[in-house]
Amino acid sequence: xxxxxxxxxxxxxxxxxxxxxxxxxxxxxxxxxxxxxxxxxxxxxxxxxxxxxxxxxxxxxxxxxxxxxxxxxxxxxxxxxxxxxxxxxxxxxxxxxxxxxxxxxxxxxxxxxxxxxxxxxxxxxxxxxxxxxxxxxxxxxxxxxxxxxxxxxxxxxxxxxxxxxxxxxxxxxxxxxxxxxxxxxxxxxxxxxxxxxxxxxxxxxxxxxxxxxxxxxxxxxxxxxxxxxxxxxxxxxxxxxxxxxxxxxxxxxxxxxxxxxxxxxxxxxxxxxxxxxxxxxxxxxxxxxxx
Amino acid sequence: xxxxxxxxxxxxxxxxxxxxxxxxxxxxxxxxxxxxxxxxxxxxxxxxxxxxxxxxxxxxxxxxxxxxxxxxxxxxxxxxxxxxxxxxxxxxxxxxxxxxxxxxxxxxxxxxxxxxxxxxxxxxxxxxxxxxxxxxxxxxxxxxxxxxxxxxxxxxxxxxxxxxxxxxxxxxxxxxxxxxxxxxxxxxxxxxxxxxxxxxxxxxxxxxxxxxxxxxxxxxxxxxxxxxxxxxxxxxxxxxxxxxxxxxxxxxxxxxxxxxxxxxxxxxxxxxxxxxxxxxxxxxxxxxxxxxxxxxxxxxxxxxxxxxxxxxxxxxx
Numbered sequence: 001x002x003x004x005x006x007x008x009x010x011x012x013x014x015x016x017x018x019x020x021x022x023x024x025x026x027x028x029x030x031x032x033x034x035x036x037x038x039x040x041x042x043x044x045x046x047x048x049x050x051x052x053x054x055x056x057x058x059x060x061x062x063x064x065x066x067x068x069x070x071x072x073x074x075x076x077x078x079x080x081x082x083x084x085x086x087x088x089x090x091x092x093x094x095x096x097x098x099x100x101x102x103x104x105x106x107x108x109x110x111x112x113x114x115x116x117x118x119x120x121x122x123x124x125x126x127x128x129x130x131x132x133x134x135x136x137x138x139x140x141x142x143x144x145x146x147x148x149x150x151x152x153x154x155x156x157x158x159x160x161x162x163x164x165x166x167x168x169x170x171x172x173x174x175x176x177x178x179x180x181x182x183x184x185x186x187x188x189x190x191x192x193x194x195x196x197x198x199x200x201x202x203x204x205x206x207x208x209x210x211x212x213x214x215x216x217x218x219x220x221x222x223x224x225x226x227x228x229x230x231x232x233x234x235x236x237x238x239x240x241x242x243x244x245x246x247x248x249x250x251x252x253x254x255x256x257x258x259x260x261x262x263x264x265x266x267x268x269x270x271x272x273x274x275x276x277x278x279x280x281x282x283x284x285x286x287x288x289x290x291x
Numbered sequence: 292x293x294x295x296x297x298x299x300x301x302x303x304x305x306x307x308x309x310x311x312x313x314x315x316x317x318x319x320x321x322x323x324x325x326x327x328x329x330x331x332x333x334x335x336x337x338x339x340x341x342x343x344x345x346x347x348x349x350x351x352x353x354x355x356x357x358x359x360x361x362x363x364x365x366x367x368x369x370x371x372x373x374x375x376x377x378x379x380x381x382x383x384x385x386x387x388x389x390x391x392x393x394x395x396x397x398x399x400x401x402x403x404x405x406x407x408x409x410x411x412x413x414x415x416x417x418x419x420x421x422x423x424x425x426x427x428x429x430x431x432x433x434x435x436x437x438x439x440x441x442x443x444x445x446x447x448x449x450x451x452x453x454x455x456x457x458x459x460x461x462x463x464x465x466x467x468x469x470x471x472x473x474x475x476x477x478x479x480x481x482x483x484x485x486x487x488x489x490x491x492x493x494x495x496x497x498x499x500x501x502x503x504x505x506x507x508x509x510x511x512x513x514x515x516x517x518x519x520x521x522x523x524x525x526x527x528x529x530x531x532x533x534x535x536x537x538x539x540x541x542x543x544x545x546x547x548x549x550x551x552x553x554x555x556x557x558x559x560x561x562x563x564x565x566x567x568x569x570x571x572x573x574x575x576x577x578x579x580x581x582x583x584x585x586x587x588x589x590x591x592x593x594x595x596x597x598x599x600x601x602x603x604x605x606x607x608x
Contacts, residue, residue, distance in 0.1 A: 009551045009552035009554070010552075010554070012551070013551075013552075013554050013583045013584075014554055014576075014581055014582075014583045037590065037591060038550075038590055038591045038592040038595075039550075039590070040546055040550040040551065040590060040596050041542075041545075041546045041550065041551050041552045043542065043546070044542070044552070045501050045520075046538065046539055046542045047539070047542050047543060047546060048520060049520050049523040049524055049527065049539050050524060050527055050539045050540070050542070050543050051524075051543070051603055051604065051605060052520070052524070053603050053604070054599065054600060054603035054604070054605060057599050057602075057603055058546070058596065058599060061595065061596075061599065104599060104602045104603065105599075107598065107602060108595040108598055108599060109595075110595075153500075153501070153502040153503055153504075154503075157502065157503030157504065157506060157507050158503050158506045158507060158514075159507065166378070167507055168361070168363060168378065169361075169378050169379065188362075192455055192502070193455050193456075193500040193502035193504075195500065196500075197500040197501055197502075198456070198497070198498060198499075198500050200534060200538055200557075200558070200561045200562055201497045201498065201533075201534050201535045201538065202456075202459075202460060202497075202498050203565075203568075205456070205459040205460045205498070208459045209455065209459060209500075238572070238576070238581075239572075241572070242569075242572065276579065277579050277580065277581045279575065279579075
């Protein structure tokens with residue numbers, strides 16, 4: 001298995017622990033990644049609100065670079081994945097746009113053919129690598145851990161562009177957690193918005209969203225939350241200490257990136273997974289892991 | 292046709308005798324084709340005539356029978372009961388969110404209609420349109436397709452009910468209202484212009500999280516969230532200087548300069564003095580080595596990105 005790797009801006013900056021734990025997972029599983037170092041930011045659903053054509057061309061440039069390598073794209077960010085798959089669908093459905101985008105790309109010597117596939121690591125693990133094989137690779141099962149899945153938005157909606165999992169009742173994270181030996185804690189809010197997109201605009205409302213869903217996950221008995229999106233992680237972990245001020249009591253639930261959870265089960269030393277960079281400590285949850 | 296016994300768990304509320312809503316369980320024999328509305332009718336006719344819900348056309352046109360079915364706002368007449376059972380083992384039926392319940396599954400949609408009215412949902416015609424009434428004002432197909440898709444809205448309230456921003460922000464006018472605004476903004480016969488765009492910031496234009504719930508739940512595929520993005524583009528073009536618009540501008544600049552997102556710049560330039568509220572957090576992030584650097588190296592081949600900016604009409608940069 002080999003992919004053109006698009007880690008996204010956040011994993012290369014504030015969430016470097018996600019980048020590092022992904023490297024551990026892919027090394028361990030023999031998944032080869034060739035990083036698209038010259039690719040630009042996907043625009044995160046924001047850039048298109050100023051100039052949607054520009055955003056389409058820049059993403060098509062990224063697709064073209066992967067196509068010229070003969071590889072599909074792997075992301076570790078739900079938002080990148082959602083933006084890129086939506087633009088891919090737009091270009092497929094709108095042939096005049098497809099032509100205009102390619103006319104512009106030609107001027108920088110690139111050509112997008114429409115062949116590349118875009119996958120989140122979650123999807124690649126489930127569909128390309130296979131859960132049975134992953135289960136066999138687990139050396140430290142997550143026995144005794146109750147994990148609350150936080151899907152967020154961009155890995156599920158709009159489903160006709162993403163074509164992954166059932167947006168009404170997703171099961172991908174639950175199957176992954178089970179393959180890693182853990183137990184899933186279900187709660188109201190698994191597929192809701194973490195609040196991050198309005199954090200800079202409607203701060204209090206964003207915190208209220210974050211606090212409500214985290215509190216629900218805790219009340220469902222979860223030891224930790226796992227998310228496939230580093231932007232959700234910023235909201236749920238980094239801003240948790242701010243968000244919990246809108247609740248009567250502290251929330252104090254650790255939030256893991258998907259790659260960190262997988263790496264843990266594949267035998268990575270917790271010290272190597274960057275938990276020290278999280279706002280909410282992971283120690284209590286680690287103690288619950290049965291030896 | 293195969294039939295099965297299905298469990299319908301319905302949230303009931305009778306303001307004359309109940310202090311708070313409570314669930315009642317009904318067992319209904321359903322076949323593969325029956326809709327949730329068919330099953331509710333069956334319960335009403337055969338088990339409990341007091342069960343109250345709205346319905347009219349039964350064909351997904353009138354928008355009356357929206358309710359929360361297994362957690363999501365849907366038209367009961369367009370939702371097959373057997374598929375819900377296959378997915379959730381039961382059919383959990385509750386009144387729509389974001390609107391007060393009158394009785395059982397009937398909600399007061401007053402707030403929804405107030406929000407629709409805030410967007411002035413009528414054509415403000417140009418004089419050239421009204422001056423000669425003997426002449427038809429035809430649109431070209433591409434223009435017609437945009438406003439026609441938006442005009443498909445049947446005002447069922449599903450997007451409003453499942454809008455997460457509306458739950459926490461009562462000033463946010465909601466997806467249906469903004470989709471309706473864009474229906475007229477995108478119509479070349481309408482001359483609302485500034486009168487339509489300038490009130491949008493006050494109506495919560497930047498409060499949408501683009502969670503895509505409205506896109507998913509719309510039974511007519513109106514895609515309100517896409518309309519909201521279009522309105523934001525127009526608002527930015529008209530000189531919107533609110534925090535939301537600044538956020539978009541910093542994104543644009545950041546990708547032009549380095550090809551990547553500069554998180555530190557995004558944060559500082561969007562929030563400005565607002566960052567003072569986060570001083571404690573910034574210190575902790577710094578100690579943990581998680582604070583993003585303000586100085587970013589450009590990606591290789593940044594010239595390609597900048598040329599694409601110019602070719603895509605961002606020449607002034």
